[in-house]
Amino acid sequence: MLTMKSEILWMIIGMGLVTYIPRMLPFVLFKGKELPPFIQGVLKNVPYATLGALIFPAILLLQKDDIWYGIAGAAAAFAAAFLGANVIIVVLGSITVLALYSYFL
Amino acid sequence: MSEVAIGKESSEFKKGLQAGISIGIGYFPIALTFGLLAKTTGLSIYESVLMSMIVFAGASQYISLSLIAYGTGIVEIVLTTFIVNIRHFLMSTTLNEKCEDDTLGNKMLYSFGITDETFSVAATKDGTATTGFMLGLNLLAYSSWVIFTGVGHLIGASLPQTLQESMGIALYAMFVGLLVPSLKKSSKVLFLAVLAAIFNSIFTLGGVMAQGWSIVVSTILSAVLMELIEMVKAKHWGVNDEK
Known part of the structure; x- marks a missing residue:
């Protein structure tokens, strides 16, 4: 080989x-749909709880020595998403904001 | 008739590919860096790409590199990988409820591609996740991961530092972009996400448990707590705002 x-x-x-x-x-x-209703209810909650845990605290710790870097990125992402931007725009917008942040600050 | 079915299947596949684009962008800098680090750890390009092809799990691949550098044995590395990746069990169990009924073979095929990111996209999507959608989504994410691992090893350098750093936000921004539309519609979603975020912050920052476990435990705690609250509400007040 x-x-x-x-x-x-x-x-x-x-x-x-x-x-x-x-x-x-x-x-x-x-097989799906055969679990007890309580478990099915819990599983329906899982995606949103997972997202909360995947985002925090990691997004704030992007740069360990500058918490404002993470805060700026998080603010950009949440702002774009709240305005109804599509996911790709949220991603590219946040990258741009952080690139500008490093460039100017 | 069968032509119609094939047409539908291929458009679902295309929708999956489209939904995977933001994951592809997010994996790009991480895979590139993985390839580079694998090279400096002493893995050949074949070994690095093979690892990305067979394991396809970012965090555990990074951890394996530092363990190899420490001179840790194979058994410990495999065990650590298992612990880091056991959270996918919860994700697959959740997705199984949402995925279209299909042969076990097809399900076993796309289940290979379930990561934090593909799970998040599929689980928050409207309606059923069809097999075509799952295959398209996972294939795009997988291709980005495997190809850019190779590219990273080959060019042996990462992106300019500013770009590399700012691209580090990509996957988190994607998670935010997936969460917020549901969060605007339902206070239950907001509560679930905030609760899990608080639990996870306490567990990881407080050094209570490693990240891999912390995400699972925080998720289960929040999801169960929320369901109990809903149950009590329904029982005592006859309120049920489940959508």
Whole structure:
């Protein structure tokens, strides 16, 4: 095979397996819609809670030594999204605001 | 008849690709940096690209590099990967309720591509997530991740620092862009997101648990708490503002 250390190859295969199994298992275990109503209700809440946890506190810590950098980026993203901008515009707009921030400050 | 079905399937696939563009942009700087770091850690370009192709999970791939640099053994690296990525179980369980009924084979195929980002896009989308949509979405995200890993290793340099830093906001901005439209419509969504944000901040900043666990625990706590509140409200006041 390619010049690959077999140790690294086994590591990659192992990492791939333990990552794929949790991703795939729910589709095998559950058919969907058969869980108790309470659990289904909880699962409906999951996306919004996940988004809250994915955004905070990480967005504020983009630059560990300058919290205003993260605050500026977060403010730009929330402002654009509140004005109804589409997701790609929110993304590109926030990048632009932060590029200007580093350039001028 | 079958032509109509194929037409619908391919337009769903296209919609998935379109929905994946912001993820593709967001992965670009992270994958590029991963390729570069993998090179400096001593992985060959084949090893780096193969890791992105087989694992396809950003945080755990970064962690594996620092563990390799420390000289950590394979078993510990694989175990750490498992712990970091176990949160996808919750995401897949959630998506399974929203995805179109299909063969197990198809579901097993696109489940490979479920990440924080593809999950967020699919879970907040209006209506059912069809197989075509899931495949398009995941394929775009996957291609960006794999291709730019290779490019990063190949050119062996990252973007100009200012651009690299400002692009670091991309995925968070995308999460904000996905959350806000629902948040404007429902105070329940606002409450869920704020609650999970507070829990996660306390857990990670307070050093209570590692990030991988913290996201799962914060999510479950908030989602269960909200559901209990709704139940009590419905029981005592006969109120039910579930949409």
